Amino acid sequence: MKKLKIVKIGGNVLDSDKLLDEFLEGFSALKGPKILVHGGGKMATEVSKKLGITSQVKDGRRITSESDLQVVTMVYAGWLNKNLVAQLHYKGCQAVGLSGADANTILSEKRPVQEIDYGWVGDIKKINGLWISLILEQGLSPVFSAITHDGNGHLLNTNADTIAAEMAVGMSSFYETELIYIFEKKGVLSNIDDENSVIEELSYKNYEEGKSSGTIHAGMLPKLHNGFNALKRNVNSVKIADQSILNSESGQCTQLIL
Amino acid sequence: MKKLKIVKIGGNVLDSDKLLDEFLEGFSALKGPKILVHGGGKMATEVSKKLGITSQVKDGRRITSESDLQVVTMVYAGWLNKNLVAQLHYKGCQAVGLSGADANTILSEKRPVQEIDYGWVGDIKKINGLWISLILEQGLSPVFSAITHDGNGHLLNTNADTIAAEMAVGMSSFYETELIYIFEKKGVLSNIDDENSVIEELSYKNYEEGKSSGTIHAGMLPKLHNGFNALKRNVNSVKIADQSILNSESGQCTQLIL
Numbered sequence: 001m002k003k004l005k006i007v008k009i010g011g012n013v014l015d016s017d018k019l020l021d022e023f024l025e026g027f028s029a030l031k032g033p034k035i036l037v038h039g040g041g042k043m044a045t046e047v048s049k050k051l052g053i054t055s056q057v058k059d060g061r062r063i064t065s066e067s068d069l070q071v072v073t074m075v076y077a078g079w080l081n082k083n084l085v086a087q088l089h090y091k092g093c094q095a096v097g098l099s100g101a102d103a104n105t106i107l108s109e110k111r112p113v114q115e116i117d118y119g120w121v122g123d124i125k126k127i128n129g130l131w132i133s134l135i136l137e138q139g140l141s142p143v144f145s146a147i148t149h150d151g152n153g154h155l156l157n158t159n160a161d162t163i164a165a166e167m168a169v170g171m172s173s174f175y176e177t178e179l180i181y182i183f184e185k186k187g188v189l190s191n192i193d194d195e196n197s198v199i200e201e202l203s204y205k206n207y208e209e210g211k212s213s214g215t216i217h218a219g220m221l222p223k224l225h226n227g228f229n230a231l232k233r234n235v236n237s238v239k240i241a242d243q244s245i246l247n248s249e250s251g252q253c254t255q256l257i258l
Numbered sequence: 259m260k261k262l263k264i265v266k267i268g269g270n271v272l273d274s275d276k277l278l279d280e281f282l283e284g285f286s287a288l289k290g291p292k293i294l295v296h297g298g299g300k301m302a303t304e305v306s307k308k309l310g311i312t313s314q315v316k317d318g319r320r321i322t323s324e325s326d327l328q329v330v331t332m333v334y335a336g337w338l339n340k341n342l343v344a345q346l347h348y349k350g351c352q353a354v355g356l357s358g359a360d361a362n363t364i365l366s367e368k369r370p371v372q373e374i375d376y377g378w379v380g381d382i383k384k385i386n387g388l389w390i391s392l393i394l395e396q397g398l399s400p401v402f403s404a405i406t407h408d409g410n411g412h413l414l415n416t417n418a419d420t421i422a423a424e425m426a427v428g429m430s431s432f433y434e435t436e437l438i439y440i441f442e443k444k445g446v447l448s449n450i451d452d453e454n455s456v457i458e459e460l461s462y463k464n465y466e467e468g469k470s471s472g473t474i475h476a477g478m479l480p481k482l483h484n485g486f487n488a489l490k491r492n493v494n495s496v497k498i499a500d501q502s503i504l505n506s507e508s509g510q511c512t513q514l515i516l
Contacts, residue, residue, distance in 0.1 A: 078332040098355075
């Protein structure tokens with residue numbers, strides 16, 4: 001089975017010209033089929049502010065209003081996605097920018113209202129893996145923004161970490177998939193004050209223990225949850241690292257193991 | 259040779275829920291390969307205004323500043339493009355939203371500075387017809403926003419009428435192409451005050467005469483210029499009509515003839 005890398009970047013890379021350039025160089029140089037999934041960054045917040053849109057938060061959870069959806073679609077699927085694609089072409093990587101609505105690549109459903117109505121937020125139902133493989137076989141690298149659709153004509157704001165994980169799971173019918181989460185640290189740290197205390201292998205058992213005891217930083221939990229979830233569902237490898245991982249195969253990172 | 263329809267819509271359709279819905283119904287029902295090209299509408303102006311961006315005009319020509327480029331990329335390639343795609347899927351049309359940067363479908367160059375520096379405006383150099391045919395052969399309808407790229411990492415604002423014409427010309431190596439410009443009238447009118455005075459066939463000779471004598475409305479000239487230019491370069495048919503043309507093959511319209 002051919003190998004496929006699914007790489008996810010977020011605000012820390014997108015908001016820094018230097019880190020973004022380093023990342024795009026590394027991503028372009030990767031051999032073989034690859035997919036990029038990107039979140040947003042400061043820009044959506046800045047645009048919202050200028051447009052006079054105040055984000056609604058209920059019980060500590062962010063709600064996606066119609067105006068918020070408009071801003072994230074403009075910024076993520078418009079400005080960020082198209083600029084990433086233009087820059088990848090310049091670096092020699094043939095890229096095609098997609099949202100989940102395009103070719104029905106990521107079908108979601110509006111999160112059901114239980115205690116909280118999250119607004120226009122999507123939970124992923126299905127990845128159109130066959131079409132994505134056709135694109136990959138043409139030597140193109142899909143670049144996904146974190147916008148999906150419900151099949152009934154509505155766009156949905158969707159968590160980029162989850163998209164990356166579901167993409168890796170969905171594509172595992174066609175490829176041996178490797179999921180790489182790029183973030184601001186070299187990996188999961190055993191000591192938050194020591195940047196070099198990277199846990200090289202994090203087992204599911206240690207993750208569960210760390211979650212209970214509180215030794216794993218709360219901000220890491222959703223990413224780890226997504227990562228282990230992917231690993232349990234046929235994804236071959238899940239790594240958490242900073243952007244330098246793409247430039248050296250031997251780079252430091254945290255590898256999740258079951 | 260298979261037939262391919264390239265349909266262009268602009269602000270008058272995009273800004274009206276009723277006309278847009280009527281158009282999307284008609285477009286979705288079209289049999290065979292088809293491409294949609296869309297311009298912008300009021301929204302870009304509204305977003306610019308809210309963001310405090312003042313459009314620069316020099317000698318009556320609109321200049322695309324970096325901020326303008328950001329707004330049109332957000333609105334055209336982001337919000338409008340992805341919503342059109344989501345709504346087409348809902349109506350049963352498998353669509354994929356693209357900018358010219360995606361898969362290098364439309365390569366442009368920044369308009370050379372002569373008397374005026376138009377800013378980030380692109381003149382089209384090349385259509386990636388082969389890849390677009392592959393997409394069409396998969397039963398997908400590409401939906402193009404009027405954003406292209408220069409291959410050097412920069413996005414460019416590009417006239418949507420010109421994109422539609424160049425798309426029709428570029429695809430004519432693979433298909434018998436028909437270009438349809440949708441606008442607010444049933445066709446080119448012989449009497450601007452009479453909505454029913456549609457010129458059924460407009461010859462190049464009559465267009466040249468009407469241009470000289472001033473009997474053709476100045477606002478029509480760029481569209482007609484693009485249309486005749488396409489017709490001279492292997493496009494099989496060019497029609498100018500309102501959105502109702504897609505719902506009835508016998509609908510009124512202006513057909514350009516050489």
